[in-house]
Amino acid sequence: MTMTIAGRSTLALLLLALSACAKVPSAEPVAPSAPATPLAAYQIVDNLCERLDHAWLQELAGVPPKLKTFEPLPGKENHGMCHAGAGSTDRRTLILVRISTTVERAEPADIGLPKNARQLSGVGDRAWIKFGKPITHPNEQFGGETTLRIDDLMVAAGPARVSVTISLDAPSVPEESAAEALLTAYARRSLELMAGGQ
Incomplete structure (x- = not known):
């Protein structure tokens, strides 16, 4: 697949302007399992992105x-959204982290199961x-090639729901295990902070 200079410029604007993106479509609901943690009183955190660790982002983009x-x-x-983005000075690496949170009025929060997604254990009640x-x-503007990949994670814990999307366009992308x-x-x-953690 080829991408023009204009196409990558559009991508750069999407990643670094920190604009809202489309939601991942959902299909069949994931069967609930036993709660991984005791029920907590979750709430939206106004400064969520400011309290998260983005050190890897700076290391990769410089x-x-x-x-x-x-x-x-x-x-x-009952909905919150924040973005963290960075682009290297040579514009070869563009990264956007998008985090969306919701506290439902009733539990359990529904997270669905999109096509090509797999259930994940060990985080929240369902994921x-x-x-x-x-x-x-x-990369016609700077020479060489770059690779784009967009990865998504959705987690529910009681009435709380957290969606995390990482969009990365760089000379190389991390292994799926590292992205996970x-x-x-x-x-x-995010769930820890929503439950009142420090």
């Missing part, structure tokens, strides 16, 4: 990440993970 928190829409105070197909394309570790670390810490 610059501090830019954070953005989106104000909830009227009547949607699934989905790795995007790597797309390698020529990053996604689950974001989700676990």
